[in-house]
Amino acid sequence: MGAPPGYRPSAWVHLLHQLPRADFQLRPVPSGFAPQEREYQQALLLVAALAGLGLGLSLIFIAVYLIRFCCCRPPEPPGAKSPPPGGGCITWSCITALLVGCAGIGIGFYGNSETSDGVSQLSSALLHANHTLSAIDHLVLETVERLGEAVRTELTSLEEVLAQRTELVAAARGARRQAEAVTQQLQGLAFWRGVPLSPLQVAEDVSFVEEYRWLAYVLLLLLELLVCLFTLLGLAKQSKWLVIVMAVMSLLVLVLSWGSMGLEAATAVGLSDFCSSPDTYILNLTEEETGLDSDILNYYFLCNQAVSNPFQQRLTLSQRALANIHSQLQGLEREAVPQFPDAQKPLLSLEETLNVTEGNFHQLVALLHCRGLHKDYGAALRGLCEDALEGLLLLLLFSLLSAGALATALCSLPRAWALFPPRNPSALCSGSHPSEPLLHAGLEPVTPTLVSFQRATPRLLEPPLLSCPSLWGPGRPCRLLRAPVSASPCGSFPGGRRRSH
Secondary structure: OOOOOOOOHHHHHHHHHOOEEEEOOEEOOOOOOOOOOOOHHHHHHHHHHHHHHHHHHHHHHHHHHHHHHHHOOOOOOOOOOOOOOOOOHHHHHHHHHHHHHHHHHHHHHHHHHHHHHHHHHHHHHHHHHHHHHHHHHHHHHHHHHHHHHHHHOHHHHHHHHHOHHHHHHHHHHHHHHHHHHHHHHOOOOOOOOOOOOOOHHHHHHHHHHHHHHHHHHHHHHHHHHHHHHHHHHHHHHHOOHHHHHHHHHHHHHHHHHHHHHHHHHHHHHHHHHHHHOHHHHHHHHHHHOOOOOOHHHHHHHHHHOOOOOOOOOHHHHHHHHHHHHHHHHHHHHHHHHHOOOOHHHHHHHHHHHHHHHHHHHHHHHHHOOHHHHHHHHHHHHHHHHHHHHHHHHHHHHHHHHHHHHHHHHHHHHHHHHHOOOOOOOHHHHOOOOOHHHHHHOOOOOOOHHHHHHHHHHOOOOOHHHHEEEOOOOOOOOOOEOOOOOOOOOEEEEOOOOOOOO
């Protein structure tokens, strides 16, 4: 079969079309596009189920990793003054995973735009084809009505004026028969009239579905972008509650990413099967939905020299009939007008109608040629099989990067969270020793001399505040900062009496 102009199956189409397919019983399924067959539907569902399997494995891995981290951690040495080794590496691995997720979000936005452009090109081609078919119907209807009006009025008046000359009346009746023959032949050219399948309705349905698909992906991309950014913010601010909330949101986005991955993979495989040989499926589907002859469909979908124009005979007969009418009117004008001046007005009106009919006829010949509709067919295939398919593959890459980045972040966030310094106000207000977690974080204990100094001046100075080390690197000694004067120090009761030790 001839390929539409400008369309050739891409390398991605050939690659995806060569992938093996199997049904639920793992029996091989042909790669031909047959969405109405049960085995082919099962093959696509099995492709989508692979993403579900990946989601299950990733959740099991995350659960096992977190259980091992929470329950099987080695005890810390009692006198340890530095954070566990590898803390900075864990944090940076989490940050790197989130940055990879952000890069995947950029790829997702581009892929979503490419898919939308391809579907928009498909809708535009359908609308242009609908305009061509509507123009054919309109021209045929207008020409038939104009000729019918001319037969009923001008030719009838001309016959009445020429009633005294039998040979002239016979010529006028001959022009009537030719006009009726043209009308009959032109009515057969409106092949799309009464067809239940409307390209306009198909284009509207496709645009409606694409609008909501585009919006759903934009919301998913924005949700993942917010999760990545707020997770990075929580790590930078060392905010435990923000990291916990973002961990829960990351789990939700992980499930959505694997779900979209399954949908994208099944759609891409099915679309590659369709794009590898689209003519056969579209011909069969259009013939089933419209009831048109296969000759007409082959002419427009294939448009090659091996397929002849099914309207060529009608066009030839109509052109000959119009030429005969023109010659008969010229003969009547030469012979009848000198004898019957009243015949000049209907003859001029008939010639004007004939000129308009010939102009409409030439437009019909151009519109009925297969070039226009076949060009729309090729544009629709290029939009669907090139731009839309490439966009789907980019969305598939986005889902894969997103799933991997979020799974890595979910494994790294608890370990990074464990490295956050404790925020216990009672530890900062006690006048004795630092808390045990601060000792483990590598902080230097407060000396007894400093404690005695604090006890000696309870109302002038607060206990020293500790500036804890960051989790980005090895621990550093805390700096002792002098607190402002307080009217109610931590070491005193509200009444001003010192607490006994």
